[in-house]
Amino acid sequence: MSDDAAKPLILWFRKDLRLDDNHALHAACRTGRPIIPLYIREPSSSGTGPLGGAQAWWLHHSLASLTASIEALGGTLNLVSGDALDVLGAVIKKTGADTVMWNRRYDPPGIAIDTRIKRELEQQGLDAQSFAGQLLHEPSRLKTGGGTPYRVYTPFWRALEGAGEPPHPVDAPRKVEFGPELAASETLTSWKLLPTKPDWAKDFDEVWTAGEEAARERLADFLDESLDGYKSDRDFPARQSTSMMSPYLALGVISPARIWEETRGLDVPADDLVHFRKELAWREFSYHLLFHFPKLPYANWNDRFDGFEWSNSETHFRAWTKGMTGYPIVDAGMRQLWKHGFMHNRVRMIVASFLIKDLMIDWRRGEAWFRDTLVDADPASNAASWQWVAGCGADAAPFFRIFNPVLQGEKFDRDGAYVREFVPELAALDTKYIHKPFAAPQSVLDKADIRLGETYPKPIVDHATARDRALKAYNAVKDAA
DNA sequence: AATAATTTCGG
DNA sequence: CGAAATTAT
Numbered sequence: 001m002s003d004d005a006a007k008p009l010i011l012w013f014r015k016d017l018r019l020d021d022n023h024a025l026h027a028a029c030r031t032g033r034p035i036i037p038l039y040i041r042e043p044s045s046s047g048t049g050p051l052g053g054a055q056a057w058w059l060h061h062s063l064a065s066l067t068a069s070i071e072a073l074g075g076t077l078n079l080v081s082g083d084a085l086d087v088l089g090a091v092i093k094k095t096g097a098d099t100v101m102w103n104r105r106y107d108p109p110g111i112a113i114d115t116r117i118k119r120e121l122e123q124q125g126l127d128a129q130s131f132a133g134q135l136l137h138e139p140s141r142l143k144t145g146g147g148t149p150y151r152v153y154t155p156f157w158r159a160l161e162g163a164g165e166p167p168h169p170v171d172a173p174r175k176v177e178f179g180p181e182l183a184a185s186e187t188l189t190s191w192k193l194l195p196t197k198p199d200w201a202k203d204f205d206e207v208w209t210a211g212e213e214a215a216r217e218r219l220a221d222f223l224d225e226s227l228d229g230y231k232s233d234r235d236f237p238a239r240q241s242t243s244m245m246s247p248y249l250a251l252g253v254i255s256p257a258r259i260w261e262e263t264r265g266l267d268v269p270a271d272d273l274v275h276f277r278k279e280l281a282w283r284e285f286s287y288h289l290l291f292h293f294p295k296l297p298y299a300n301w302n303d304r305f306d307g308f309e310w311s312n313s314e315t316h317f318r319a320w321t322k323g324m325t326g327y328p329i330v331d332a333g334m335r336q337l338w339k340h341g342f343m344h345n346r347v348r349m350i351v352a353s354f355l356i357k358d359l360m361i362d363w364r365r366g367e368a369w370f371r372d373t374l375v376d377a378d379p380a381s382n383a384a385s386w387q388w389v390a391g392c393g394a395d396a397a398p399f400f401r402i403f404n405p406v407l408q409g410e411k412f413d414r415d416g417a418y419v420r421e422f423v424p425e426l427a428a429l430d431t432k433y434i435h436k437p438f439a440a441p442q443s444v445l446d447k448a449d450i451r452l453g454e455t456y457p458k459p460i461v462d463h464a465t466a467r468d469r470a471l472k473a474y475n476a477v478k479d480a481a
Numbered sequence: 482a483a484t485a486a487t488t489t490c491g492g
Numbered sequence: 493c494g495a496a497a498t499t500a501t
Contacts, residue, residue, distance in 0.1 A: 153482095235482095349482065388482080400501040401483045408483090467484085471501065 008034040008179035009099035016103040016252035017066045021169035023131035024101040034179035041081035052372040054341035057201045060193035062251050065211030075178030078185040099127040106287050107379045108294035136166040136256050139291035149292035152395045156285050169258040207340045215248040228268045231275040237344035238417035246376035286384035297383040305392035307477050310362040326459035329409035330354045332422040341375035352389040353403035358466040363390040399474045409435030425455050
C-alpha cells in the first residue's frame with residue numbers, strides 16, 4: 001500500500017454551500033482520505049462578476065452556517081481569497097493534496113475558470129473531479145429532435161418530464177474525516193461581506209434565515225401549508241404562498257433534486273404539484289439558455305431589439321429604484337426589494353414591465369439593479385426573466401404584452417394589503433383607490449392624510465400615454481431584420 | 482407569464 | 493345594453 005492513500009483531497013465549495021445532496025462531498029467521503037474543505041473568494045475581475053450587495057449579506061450568513069455544520073463534524077471550512085487556480089495551487093503545495101473535487105457551476109465565466117483549472121491540474125499530474133447537482137439535469141443533456149438547444153419553454157418542460165425522474169439526492173454524511181486547518185485560512189469578518197450601510201440590510205433577517213436547516217424547515221412548511229392551492233395562490237403577493245426557495249437555490253444551500261424529491265408522493269392536487277415543479281423547470285430553462293447563449297446577461301437574445309431606442313432618464317430610473325413612481329403596486333414591490341432583499345414573483349413582472357414599457361429604460365439597467373439588491377440574485381434566472389419581460393428573450397412575452405399597474409394591483413392585491421405593508425403612507429387610503437391614489441377625490445385623500453406630490457408622489461408617467469409611446473417605439477424595430 | 486378595442490351573445 | 497368572447501397590439 002503506497003502512502004498515496006493518505007494524501008488529503010481538497011473539497012472546493014462554490015455555489016453549493018451545503019452538506020446534503022452534495023455529490024462532490026459524497027465522493028470525497030468514499031475515498032476514505034482526509035478532506036480539506038475550502039471556499040475561495042474569487043476576485044470579480046476573474047469574470048464571475050461583482051457580488052451583489054444583498055447576496056454578499058446572504059453569502060456571509062450562508063458561509064457562517066456551513067462553517068458551523070462542518071465544525072459540528074469536527075472540521076473547518078477554510079476561507080481563502082484570490083484567483084482560484086493560485087489558491088488551489090498554494091493549498092496543494094502546502095498540504096500535499098493531489099485531488100480537487102467540486103460540484104459544477106454553469107455560469108459562463110465560472111465554466112471558463114473551471115475548464116482551465118481542470119486542464120492545469122491534470123497537466124501537473126493531479127486529479128480534478130467535478131460532479132453534477134446544481135441542476136436537475138445537465139444543461140447539455142436536453143436537446144430538441146433536431147439536436148439543437150430549446151428556445152421555447154413548453155417543449156423544454158415536456159423534455160424535462162420525459163427525461164425521467166431527476167437523480168435521488170444523497171444524504172449528508174454523518175461522519176467525515178477532515179484534514180488539518182490551513183494556516184492561510186482567513187476569517188469571514190475580514191471579508192467584509194456585510195453592507196457598510198448597516199441600516200440597509202437590517203430588516204433582511206425578518207424574512208431570511210441562512211443555512212441548510214432553515215432551508216429544509218422552510219421547504220417543509222411550504223409543502224405542508226401552501227402547495228395545496230399553489231397554482232392560484234402564488235399570484236397574490238400578500239399571501240405567504242410561494243416557496244421562498246430561490247435564495248437557498250442561488251447559493252446551493254439546498255439542491256433542486258432535494259426539493260423535487262420532497263415533492264414526491266404528497267397528497268395535493270396534481271395541478272398544484274406540477275405547477276410548482278414547473279417553477280423549478282423555469283430555473284432549469286434559464287440555465288439551459290445561459291449555457292447555450294453565454295451573452296444572455298447583457299445581449300438581446302433577439303437582436304432585433306439592438307436598435308430599440310431606450311430612454312436614459314436618470315430621474316425616472318431613480319424614482320423606480322426608490323419606489324417613488326406614484327403607482328402603488330410598483331412602489332410596494334421596489335420597497336419590498338429594498339427592505340427584504342426579495343420581491344414576490346408576480347410583482348417582479350409588474351415592476352419590470354413598468355421599467356421597460358412605461359419608462360422605456362433598458363432592461364439591462366433593471367437586471368443590474370436586481371442583481372445588486374436581490375438576496376436570490378442568479379445569473380441565469382435574472383437575465384432570462386428580464387429578457388422575457390422585455391420581449392427580447394427566448395420564448396418571451398411579446399413586447400405588446402404591457403402590464404397595467406392599476407389593473408394588476410386590483411387583480412392580485414384586491415384589498416391592498418401588500419401596498420399597505422410596504423407603502424405605509426397609503427395605509428389609510430380607501431381600498432377603492434389604493435392602487436390609484438391619483439384618481440381619488442380630494443376628500444378621500446384628506447381622510448387618509450395623503451397629500452399627493454408631498455407625502456406620496458404623483459405618477460411619474462401617465463400609463464396610457466406611456467403605453468402608446470412604447471408600442472410606437474416597438475413598431476419602429478419589430479420589422480427590422 | 483396582458484390589455485384595450487371590437488364584436489358577438491343573451492336577455 | 494351590459495357581459496362575454498374574440499381579436500389586435
